[in-house]
Amino acid sequence: MARVRKTVTIRDVAEDADVSLQTVSRVVNGGPNVRPQLRDKVRASIERLGYVPSLAAQRMSGSRSYIILAINDRERTLADWRERRGTDWVDQMLLGGILTCSKHGYRMMVELIDTHSDHVERELGAALSALQPDGVILTPPHSENRLITELLSARAIPFARIGSDVAGPGIPMTMGDEGAAHLATTRLAELGHRRIAMIAGPSQYSLSGWRIEGWKRALAEAGLPHEGLLEAGDFGYESGTRAARALLARNPDCTAIIASSDQMALAALEVARDRGLVVPRDLSLISFDNTPIVRFTQPPLTAIDQPIAETVSRAVEQLIARDEGDNGGQVIEVAAGLVERSSTAPPPPVSAPARA
Amino acid sequence: MARVRKTVTIRDVAEDADVSLQTVSRVVNGGPNVRPQLRDKVRASIERLGYVPSLAAQRMSGSRSYIILAINDRERTLADWRERRGTDWVDQMLLGGILTCSKHGYRMMVELIDTHSDHVERELGAALSALQPDGVILTPPHSENRLITELLSARAIPFARIGSDVAGPGIPMTMGDEGAAHLATTRLAELGHRRIAMIAGPSQYSLSGWRIEGWKRALAEAGLPHEGLLEAGDFGYESGTRAARALLARNPDCTAIIASSDQMALAALEVARDRGLVVPRDLSLISFDNTPIVRFTQPPLTAIDQPIAETVSRAVEQLIARDEGDNGGQVIEVAAGLVERSSTAPPPPVSAPARA
DNA sequence: ACAAGTCTTGAGAACGCTCTCAAAATGCGT
DNA sequence: ACGCATTTTGAGAGCGTTCTCAAGACTTGT
Numbered sequence: 001m002a003r004v005r006k007t008v009t010i011r012d013v014a015e016d017a018d019v020s021l022q023t024v025s026r027v028v029n030g031g032p033n034v035r036p037q038l039r040d041k042v043r044a045s046i047e048r049l050g051y052v053p054s055l056a057a058q059r060m061s062g063s064r065s066y067i068i069l070a071i072n073d074r075e076r077t078l079a080d081w082r083e084r085r086g087t088d089w090v091d092q093m094l095l096g097g098i099l100t101c102s103k104h105g106y107r108m109m110v111e112l113i114d115t116h117s118d119h120v121e122r123e124l125g126a127a128l129s130a131l132q133p134d135g136v137i138l139t140p141p142h143s144e145n146r147l148i149t150e151l152l153s154a155r156a157i158p159f160a161r162i163g164s165d166v167a168g169p170g171i172p173m174t175m176g177d178e179g180a181a182h183l184a185t186t187r188l189a190e191l192g193h194r195r196i197a198m199i200a201g202p203s204q205y206s207l208s209g210w211r212i213e214g215w216k217r218a219l220a221e222a223g224l225p226h227e228g229l230l231e232a233g234d235f236g237y238e239s240g241t242r243a244a245r246a247l248l249a250r251n252p253d254c255t256a257i258i259a260s261s262d263q264m265a266l267a268a269l270e271v272a273r274d275r276g277l278v279v280p281r282d283l284s285l286i287s288f289d290n291t292p293i294v295r296f297t298q299p300p301l302t303a304i305d306q307p308i309a310e311t312v313s314r315a316v317e318q319l320i321a322r323d324e325g326d327n328g329g330q331v332i333e334v335a336a337g338l339v340e341r342s343s344t345a346p347p348p349p350v351s352a353p354a355r356a
Numbered sequence: 357m358a359r360v361r362k363t364v365t366i367r368d369v370a371e372d373a374d375v376s377l378q379t380v381s382r383v384v385n386g387g388p389n390v391r392p393q394l395r396d397k398v399r400a401s402i403e404r405l406g407y408v409p410s411l412a413a414q415r416m417s418g419s420r421s422y423i424i425l426a427i428n429d430r431e432r433t434l435a436d437w438r439e440r441r442g443t444d445w446v447d448q449m450l451l452g453g454i455l456t457c458s459k460h461g462y463r464m465m466v467e468l469i470d471t472h473s474d475h476v477e478r479e480l481g482a483a484l485s486a487l488q489p490d491g492v493i494l495t496p497p498h499s500e501n502r503l504i505t506e507l508l509s510a511r512a513i514p515f516a517r518i519g520s521d522v523a524g525p526g527i528p529m530t531m532g533d534e535g536a537a538h539l540a541t542t543r544l545a546e547l548g549h550r551r552i553a554m555i556a557g558p559s560q561y562s563l564s565g566w567r568i569e570g571w572k573r574a575l576a577e578a579g580l581p582h583e584g585l586l587e588a589g590d591f592g593y594e595s596g597t598r599a600a601r602a603l604l605a606r607n608p609d610c611t612a613i614i615a616s617s618d619q620m621a622l623a624a625l626e627v628a629r630d631r632g633l634v635v636p637r638d639l640s641l642i643s644f645d646n647t648p649i650v651r652f653t654q655p656p657l658t659a660i661d662q663p664i665a666e667t668v669s670r671a672v673e674q675l676i677a678r679d680e681g682d683n684g685g686q687v688i689e690v691a692a693g694l695v696e697r698s699s700t701a702p703p704p705p706v707s708a709p710a711r712a
Numbered sequence: 713a714c715a716a717g718t719c720t721t722g723a724g725a726a727c728g729c730t731c732t733c734a735a736a737a738t739g740c741g742t
Numbered sequence: 743a744c745g746c747a748t749t750t751t752g753a754g755a756g757c758g759t760t761c762t763c764a765a766g767a768c769t770t771g772t
Contacts, residue, residue, distance in 0.1 A: 007485065007728090009727090009728055020751065020753075022730080022752060023750090025730060025731095028729095038751090050481060051485075054485065054488060054727090054728055055488075056412040056415035057412075058728085060413060060728075060730085060758070060759090061728075062730050077451065081448075084646065091437075094466070095433065095434075098466060098468060099468070107465060109465060129363065130408050130410065130411045132412065293651075296652065296653050297652050297654070365758055376721065377723090377759080377760090378721070378760085381759070381760060390721085391719090412757090412758080413757075413760085414759055415759085416728065417758075
């Protein structure tokens with residue numbers, strides 16, 4: 001409607017509504033003491049002029065920047081990208097974050113950082129200085145990276161540690177890994193499996209440990225053994241291949257595998273195929289993550305659905321609402337679910353010369 | 357090293373180096389007229405103090421915001437998310453964008469907008485006012501959305517139109533869709549296929565047309581017909597199922613299909629399986645996009661690799677370098693490649709009672 | 713050696729907003 | 743009605759940068 005209009009500022013609104021800047025500011029920010037009549041008048045002006053406060057200016061004067069920063073590892077992201085592995089984790093985290101941020105008038109930014117080297121401090125510091133975010137979201141394995149958490153708490157920037165439940169600064173948030181592994185294992189036990197193996201993730205991830213615990217607990221509850229049924233990978237495809245081979249070579253009587261990532265499950269599926277095993281007839285398979293790829297494999301994989309987006313969303317809300325009383329170190333947990341598809345079935349009747 | 361230090365500002369650096377604010381600013385921004393000696397001194401101070409300019413302050417005073425905005429459709433993104441369809445496109449675009457932005461000291465932000473409704477102007481306007489980005493990246497189908505492009509040019513914000521080559525404001529960028537379709541079709545023709553079908557995308561996407569053109573051109577060059585071999589979908593799985601069924605029902609002699617998206621290719625794969633056709637023995641299949649899922653289907657799909665990340669990266673560079681002479685409406689094209697996997701093979705020897 | 717440049721440096725305003733604090737208006741108890 | 747507490751409004755400074763413009767320090771040509 002207008003021509004190349006210059007930016008509409010709070011001053012324009014103030015003039016239009018014939019009030020002071022301060023009053024407009026109060027209306028915009030839902031300030032408490034404004035007469036309803038004036039408030040409406042100002043609102044009308046804002047509407048008419050199409051005024052939207054400038055994020056930069058808000059940051060400059062106020063205490064908030066309305067920015068939540070999500071940290072990701074540059075190397076890993078780059079590698080995933082080059083090799084066209086899915087970066088579904090990033091996806092999910094972004095979506096959960098962006099959606100929730102925008103609901104509260106915040107924005108989410110993603111920062112790629114070299115989290116391995118000692119550039120961490122430098123790079124993260126630069127990002128924090130430039131952006132001055134109101135909160136930061138850390139995902140595994142950064143959630144327990146000392147350099148990072150210390151830098152953040154030194155700067156007094158609130159942050160959420162996803163996939164970490166240790167005490168310390170930052171809001172710990174978990175995704176029910178122990179419970180999820182327990183759930184998957186129990187389901188397999190119920191189907192009749194007696195030799196249920198697990199391909200775990202790398203030990204530097206806390207969640208790897210939790211999953212192993214859940215698996216062991218379910219096994220114990222069902223009176224099943226776990227000895228020799230554990231292998232660890234690094235979440236990647238190749239490591240899954242190695243682990244699955246080792247597992248099946250060592251345990252010919254193994255009839256079910258839980259893999260700690262979709263990529264490793266895919267690898268296990270391939271290994272099974274190589275060994276002439278038909279999934280799920282001869283071998284049941286459950287994966288962690290439930291990224292889009294597992295719906296299109298042959299057969300589609302039963303998977304633990306990690307509520308990443310939901311968790312990040314919760315994290316954002318925690319960060320934004322931090323003002324209203326500190327969350328006293330209480331771990332926040334979002335539970336995972338099991339999506340049953342076609343890679344799970346009862347074990348073959350003859351297969352197990354178990355109690356040999 | 358320091359305690360809860362207050363933010364280091366340009367003033368601190370100026371004092372430390374015993375020069376004026378302005379001189380520091382010049383050094384930071386690579387200003388032209390500074391004595392080398394002074395420059396080094398200032399650099400040393402910056403280094404020592406760990407100074408990083410505040411984005412917000414830069415935006416406030418200067419003309420640039422160092423922000424590039426990428427527009428995505430909220431509904432579609434949300435749907436993809438809920439149904440755990442891969443949002444690889446978003447991924448790729450983000451990665452290409454973020455990486456290139458950070459290389460130039462810029463940041464990329466993603467904005468989800470209701471691009472269908474008439475909220476577009478409102479929502480986009482709000483985002484532009486709040487963020488005041490230095491550039492905007494539009495992806496299909498927004499690249500040719502009048503409301504959007506006009507709003508952007510009215511505000512004089514440079515933008516790139518990915519997947520669009522029409523004249524007008526904004527930098528047009530394409531990904532060689534015509535050439536890619538031609539390449540895929542030609543490859544199939546070389547393998548000996550005579551009835552090569554295409555499942556196209558929706559017509560409101562320019563690239564759908566280009567792909568059809570490339571397919572027809574290759575067919576014509578090989579002396580093959582195209583009549584009755586074209587179906588259109590909406591890029592989604594279900595539409596692919598419908599299209600593939602129609603195609604195969606109408607053309608029992610069809611031995612190859614090119615699908616305009618991975619999801620539709622997946623659907624075609626499933627349809628073929630239902631009809632008892634073995635891919636690639638009885639039917640060859642090539643998809644567009646090359647998202648991570650097509651590597652893990654049975655068989656893995658041969659696919660056109662859309663250089664999304666690369667294109668977005670180029671777009672960002674164009675936007676950042678816009679100052680140095682307008683890009684006179686010349687279309688920028690990044691070529692796509694063909695990734696051969698196992699869904700393509702020569703047609704079955706007997707199959708075609710073609711010249712009936 | 714002098715005027716006329718060019719290069720280098722700095723001072724001060726401006727960007728758009730929110731803070732703090734004080735002034736004006738209102739409400740209330742007696 | 744009167745004083746006091748409370749609510750509502752506004753004025754002005756300040757956030758950290760870059761911009762404009764002017765002053766000082768060098769060059770250079772003659």
